[in-house]
Amino acid sequence: MTEIATTARNDRYEELLTAAAECFQSRGFDATSIDTVARHLGATKGRVYHYFPSKMDLFNAVRDRGMDIVFQATDPGYFADLPVLDRLEAMARGHARAMLQHHSFMLVLKDGLLMRRYTTTTDFQKESLSQHIARRDAYEARFRELLAMGLAEGSLRAGPDPAITVQTFMSALNGPVAWFRPRPGDTPEKYDAIAEEIVRFAMQGLRALPA
């Protein structure tokens, strides 16, 4: 997230970023042309290229912002001074809510990771991608870390390969990316209710049960 000053310049930048997120989210990367994003703002290519040197850089900016959002949403839980199980649940809740509230960015974030670009990628782009993957790994490592602690103290359980358990856990949390569509009349309460059920499901799948 970094610092976001509300200069005029920054407002324009944010406006472009949001518009790009919506376009990439609804049409996908390739099907979204620079003109598409520009028209979405009632502008032309000139405006986009004034703020971003290339389409790829624009996409990367959206993707990185998505990553900023999930980190910010889960930081409180991760750093909380609470039992492991409560920390993990707080992270899950933050993650799930972010999936709903920042749906466009989260969709771009998701297929930004799936993006195969071994073709037509400059060294600079590859660098950007590998940095992003590193952040993703660091993010997932937090969940793995808490699971390991839970396993050690016996409050949580996992399969023979805990990595698979974590992946499945996070897949459940990421679910809204695939099936959720925001509606005009949506309220924060509705989002919280959905997030709550997702968290409950995911946490129950992880909990150690008495035999």
Place this chain on the structure above:
Amino acid sequence: MTEIATTARNDRYEELLTAAAECFQSRGFDATSIDTVARHLGATKGRVYHYFPSKMDLFNAVRDRGMDIVFQATDPGYFADLPVLDRLEAMARGHARAMLQHHSFMLVLKDGLLMRRYTTTTDFQKESLSQHIARRDAYEARFRELLAMGLAEGSLRAGPDPAITVQTFMSALNGPVAWFRPRPGDTPEKYDAIAEEIVRFAMQGLRALPA
């Protein structure tokens, strides 16, 4: 799946379908050109267009095949003469295994549903898409149906909106689409082990627990 006779003609068709699945899976729809698919087989466009009238039809064929696969994988469980909970678990197991074994087709199946094509789509294509969505709905309805039965008899539980619970359940099952990559040395046993942990996690999230 329909009937698959092993005529030479059919072999060529299957070969193309598999190659297309791999290309679409790794590069996405737009980034995959007809030439890409052809080169993947050491051929040229002529061969592709000899079997498929358009790129869209090729993609639809792959997507529909993916749907065939998941239906076939879960039919035994759905129609089994067993307690609801066992039927659901069998379906989950079949689904998870299909995700691993037919990974390319499953990936295409997934973003075939996400594909937004309100632009550049003929009426015929829209018809094909809506039919596909209908099949998807019918598929998900089976899971919803079994969950409802489980709720009625008290063996399963769900949130205030069971639809969300089912979506989260299926998101966990679909997880491998996002995080799994097949490796050359993979064995069926390895796939089964992964599937087993996914099934365990998902089923535990759904089970009614004694207070």
Place this chain on the structure above:
DNA sequence: GATCAAACATACCGATGGGTATGTCTGTCA
């Protein structure tokens, strides 16, 4: 062995879209 169709390959067309080069307008500052 001439015919013919299936099964491709090759050459080409036209549109789309990323990127650039250049123009234009507006506010600011000396």
Place this chain on the structure above:
DNA sequence: TGACAGACATACCCATCGGTATGTTTGATC
């Protein structure tokens, strides 16, 4: 008030790609 830079719009270039039109080879059939 004139110079200048930021913030765009407009016009243009060219590579890519879906699709088509036209070869060419191969096997079966009479």
